[in-house]
Amino acid sequence: MSTLQQVAFRAGCSIATASRVLNHNGPVSDEMVRRVRRAAAELGYRASGRAVNFARRRPAIGVLIPSITNPVFAASLSSIQHRALHAGHSVLIAQSNYDPAQEADAVASLLHQRPTGLILTVCDPERSLALSSALPPTVLLNNLPTARFPAAVTPDNFGAGRELTEHLLDQGHSRILFISGHFGASDRARLRYLGHVKAMEAVGHAPFAAVQIPFIDSFEQLDLGDDILRLKPTAIIASNDLLALGVMGSLRRxxxxxxxxxxxxxFDGIAIGRLMDPPLTTVEMPDATMGAAAASLLLDMAENAAPTRHLIVPYRLRPGGTVRNLNVVS
Known part of the structure; x- marks a missing residue:
């Protein structure tokens, strides 16, 4: 088993400096932090003074997601756990229920366990109270990076909203209604709507205001009767696939x-959408890939003092049978 003295020798510093880096208990330059963490990672050294002796407890990654029941976040979480376990880490999980107030409490609970780092999907990174305090190495997942938290793994939600709308426009639709959870609970939904607006305005159509509903309400009870009568849309875009399924149920009722x-x-490309008859038209997001990328980036930052990065992952439009081509006379 490697020792602190070996880490210090490899990093070219004193034992006291190596201890300050690994136990987070004193001022050290960024360059020295990188050298000590890299030496510790190469030697397989773990600081025994963190939280609980690592001989008895594995280090952990803290993960915050909006909902454990949404297949999108379940896919990301599964790949995060797989990558973390491969690196010798366990995973601590918390959910916010799309509630900004719950986010701060959830992150505080994760921090109590003194994780190696955090992977967070927050409602709005620019306003989140969970991001207002000092945090260990942190990667935002599905959120755009901020000045304080520049490490992130995201798809281009704005571009996805624009491309899906362009697809509907190509199919002859001009009266398109966007239905979403509250934008204050999801910057992903807000960006998708803004992309929709951009596509509509680009061809001279005035977009409808988005219909916003709570994310956590039962979609089986969704009632769109008044909106359909008032706006007479020929197509509806839902901000995620689960909501799209709820929209279809409401329309059929x-x-x-x-x-x-x-x-x-x-949006999202969840498996149940492909199993429907007809299959759901959607924008497929690589949720499992994003989770693995976020975990790899976080571990590299925490263990090797790697620089922060913003990774943009590609999405894919997946046409299905739930969009009718109005250009074709039936």
Missing amino acids: QGFSVPHDISVAG
Whole structure:
């Protein structure tokens, strides 16, 4: 087993300096932090003074997600756990229920366990109270980076919203309604809507205001009757696939056929959408890939003092049978 003295020798510093770096208990230059952490990682050294002796307890990564029941976050979480376990870490999980107030409490609970670092999906990184205090190495997942937290793994949600809308426009739709959870609970949904607005305005169509509903309400009870009568959309874009399924259920309860009467599309590419008849038109996000990338980036930052990075992962438009081509006369 490697010793602190060996780490200090390899890093070219004193034992006291190596101890300050590994136990986070004193001022050290960024360059020295990188050298000591790299030496410790190469030697397989673990500082025994952190939280609980690592001989008895594995180091852990803290993960915050909005919902453990949404398949999108479940896929990311599974790949995070796989990557963490491969690196000898366990995973601590918390959820915010799309509530900014719960985020801060959830992160505080994770910090109590003194994790190696954090992977966070927050409602809005620019306003999140969870990001207002000092944190260990942190990677934002699905959120855009901020000045304080520049490490992030994200798809281009704005571009995805624009591309999906362009697809509907190409199919002859101009009255497109965007339905979403509250934008204050998801910057992903807000960016997708802004991309939708951009695409509509680019061809001279005035976009409808988004219909915003709580993310955590039961979508089985979704009632769109008033919005359909008032706006008469030919197509509806939901801010995620679970909501798209709820929209389709609501339309069918009101006697509408999908896609003959009203087309429906979503975002995420969850498996159940592919199993539907007809398959859901959606923008597929590589959630498992994003989770693995976030875990790898965090471990590299925490263990090797690697520089922070913003990784943009590609999405893919997946046309399905829930969007009707109005250009084709039936």
